[in-house]
Amino acid sequence: MRLIEFKYALHRQRDVPIIPVGLRTSGKWKEVWAYIDSGSFYTIFDDKVAEMLEINLTAGEKVLAVVGDGSFIPIYLHRVGIRIEDDEFDMRIGFSPKLGVGFNLLGMDIFDRYRVTFDNRTKKVIFESYE
Amino acid sequence: MIMRKSQEWIPKNFESLVLKYGGKYIGVVDEEVVSVGLTPREVLEKAKRMGKEEEEVSLLKVPTEEELTCVL
Numbered sequence: 001m002r003l004i005e006f007k008y009a010l011h012r013q014r015d016v017p018i019i020p021v022g023l024r025t026s027g028k029w030k031e032v033w034a035y036i037d038s039g040s041f042y043t044i045f046d047d048k049v050a051e052m053l054e055i056n057l058t059a060g061e062k063v064l065a066v067v068g069d070g071s072f073i074p075i076y077l078h079r080v081g082i083r084i085e086d087d088e089f090d091m092r093i094g095f096s097p098k099l100g101v102g103f104n105l106l107g108m109d110i111f112d113r114y115r116v117t118f119d120n121r122t123k124k125v126i127f128e129s130y131e
Numbered sequence: 132m133i134m135r136k137s138q139e140w141i142p143k144n145f146e147s148l149v150l151k152y153g154g155k156y157i158g159v160v161d162e163e164v165v166s167v168g169l170t171p172r173e174v175l176e177k178a179k180r181m182g183k184e185e186e187e188v189s190l191l192k193v194p195t196e197e198e199l200t201c202v203l
Binding site: 051 | 135137139141142143146149156169171185189190191192195198199
């Protein structure tokens with residue numbers, strides 16, 4: 001089983017697990033970095049990424065997600081091509097105009113496809129595909 | 132698969148990117164920030180005007196210091 005490894009970014013000596021993800025709808029692949037957030041149920045990108053991918057945001061299924069301050073934000077789910085290194089697959093991901101964090105987020109749904117290890121000793125996040 | 136240079140460069144330079152570009156999107160090719168904007172589309176358009184191919188541009192939404200404090 002192939003392992004895909006990414007080094008942590010660091011900020012003020014704290015680990016920041018961000019990785020590059022390829023996204024595609026009908027056209028070319030676009031590479032966007034995302035923060036691996038095991039506390040997020042969904043993978044969520046901001047609505048500006050949907051615009052870049054020429055996705056009609058509100059045509060997707062609307063769900064509401066609770067964020068840190070207890071408020072709800074709307075998320076529109078769309079099926080998108082995803083690529084992590086050379087592993088390509090389709091996944092339903094969310095886009096939100098109210099994503100009030102500084103990152104795009106890779107959530108728990110990516111963990112259905114990979115065993116994800118946060119290895120703080122080597123400062124790497126390791127993806128191991130189940131497929 | 133050949134790893135892009137940006138895949139090493141962005142994590143290595145993350146802290147300085149936050150200081151310089153926090154709150155914006157940046158486009159990175161190899162080991163260089165080639166464009167900056169408020170949206171990924173704007174960043175890609177600027178990069179294309181500089182002769183870069185869309186697919187070689189790595190897009191990063193750069194958090195601000197305050198946003199990092201909230202996430203971390």
